[in-house]
């Protein structure tokens with residue numbers, strides 16, 4: 001494979017695509033080399049029997065500053081979750097409504113016996129504190145675990161166990177709440193200041209929109225890079241390519257292998273998709289396992305949020321199971337359905353498994369210390385740059401921002 005591009009970008013995930021977009025604007029030529037058969041990396045959507053299946057439950061927090069800059073939200077036709085959540089415990093679904101986001105729900109919020117009035121006020125105080133903090137400030141604060149921060153904010157054990165553990169577990173993929181408080185505060189700020197959404201055509205519409213601005217022949221799929229040496233990369237088939245600069249925009253473990261760094265630890269998750277005739281919950285809300293029993297951490301009826309996720313007359317249910325599972329798909333799905341039968345009755349037995357995804361590296365693990373500094377250098381050695389969510393924070397925002405930073409570093413170094 002020959003190329004006359006200035007820059008070789010390894011990986012067509014959000015980081016690689018955002019890097020490419022910025023280089024295009026600066027008039028610098030590039031070639032993206034991607035191992036898989038499509039763009040988007042961890043943000044892809046498959047179509048199965050007319051259902052849209054994101055590769056793992058994930059959402060766009062519309063307040064992400066980088067996403068706001070790069071994406072045209074109106075063309076993504078975003079569909080949003082209702083604020084708040086439902087939590088299963090004590091043998092029933094307990095709503096936790098967010099009256100600040102749903103002003104018509106104040107009465108229900110005050111009447112709800114889930115979370116004391118004190119918890120609601122603490123939530124408001126936390127929201128207000130974070131509203132008045134910049135993202136930069138949040139990522140510079142002294143840090144500790146998310147759980148310790150929640151305790152110091154005064155939340156009681158029940159609120160932490162029944163709400164924050166599964167809620168943040170579903171977002172940070174960390175049911176133990178050991179993730180750095182900086183990440184928790186950043187995510188909480190983003191949740192408070194925008195919507196929790198998915199594009200009508202699935203999360204894969206996000207990378208697709210960024211790639212629209214790149215020329216077709218600038219992305220080479222099904223091409224795994226085996227190694228890199230100075231300004232040369234070698235593909236799995238033995239071919240090599242040279243560029244003035246190389247940007248490694250691979251996921252953390254792959255990037256570490258390519259540039260010879262220690263492999264970062266990962267958070268894992270499995271996601272099961274089921275077709276159902278009726279939605280088992282009344283609102284498009286995230287539903288949480290508040291009693292902690294059983295494999296399911298969180299659950300959402302995606303077709304309630306975005307009807308286009310399922311063919312007419314059908315519902316699409318997404319179920320997340322945290323961690324690495326040794327069981328087969330059939331065994332784990334059996335346990336999932338048994339738990340859902342406990343929650344929703346025998347109707348759960350009629351749900352049809354469409355597909356499941358086991359994702360060993362879903363996000364980099366970000367315990368205290370991992371975001372110190374929050375934006376780690378994208379320059380590895382002369383001519384070699386690295387970007388990806390492992391260089392910033394584990395999110396769509398972090399991946400996009402790191403890609404932009406890598407491009408800026410290349411532009412600056414080329415101008416010298």
Ligand SMILES: Cc1cc2nc3c(=O)[nH]c(=O)nc-3n(C[C@H](O)[C@H](O)[C@H](O)COP(=O)(O)OP(=O)(O)OC[C@H]3O[C@@H](n4cnc5c(N)ncnc54)[C@H](O)[C@@H]3O)c2cc1C
Pocket residue numbers: 010011012013014015016033034035036039040041042043055056057058059060061171223224225226249250251254255269359361362363387388389390393394395396397398399
């Ligand atoms: C299940 C799940 C849920 C998530 N939930 C959320 C959420 O709700 N909100 C949020 O903001 N974020 C969420 N995230 C995180 C977010 O998706 C990622 O942080 C982001 O997509 C990472 O983008 P990236 O470009 O850094 O890496 P990736 O998307 O991993 O892209 C790297 C690319 O490099 C390619 N590659 C790797 N090695 C090579 C090689 N040797 N040669 C060529 N190509 C290679 C890969 O195939 C891949 O396409 C979630 C992630 C997962 C998996």
